[in-house]
Amino acid sequence: LFMRLYLFPRPVVTACTGHAIAAGAILLMCTDLRVGAQGKFKIGLPEVTIGMSLPFFATELARDRLSKRHYTRATALGYLYSPDQAVDVGYLDEVVAADQVLATAVEQAHGLTGISRSGLLGTRQTTRAAIADEIKAGLAADLANFDTAN
Secondary structure (H helix, E strand, O other), rough: HHHHHHHHOOEEEEEOOOHHHEEHHHHHHHHOOEEEEEOOEEEEOHHHHHHHOOOOOHHHHHHHHHOOHHHHHHHHHOOOOOHHHHHHHOOOOOOHHHHHHHHHHHHHHHHOOOOHHHHHHHHHHHHHHHHHHHHHHHHHHHHHHHHHHH
């Protein structure tokens, strides 16, 4: 699912109406535009704080989508961020009032309808294909690690 979103041949806009922890944060990193709600919500990858390792695909998505300045804190240290902080980190692109999240995301999506599909596909190829190939190659190791952890 994550890779399908990351490589989807149309722009993908996310409306984040609350917390985005673990898989929720990974989902945000897979999409093109991310609108989040103001509030006392947390966004991040806390796996290491509960004794889990982040899978390779998650660290590679984070390397691609998150601020280099925040990468270690976000991945190896499991920091959780407020929505406003998440914009600086790179999980979100914009934070709006909670009652405006969906409308703003829909407005953003409508603004992207003129993007050329072939242009987007070509750009996805040059900006994301190498990362996607590395992630796909690493999935076997992720699955093997998951299998031996149980």
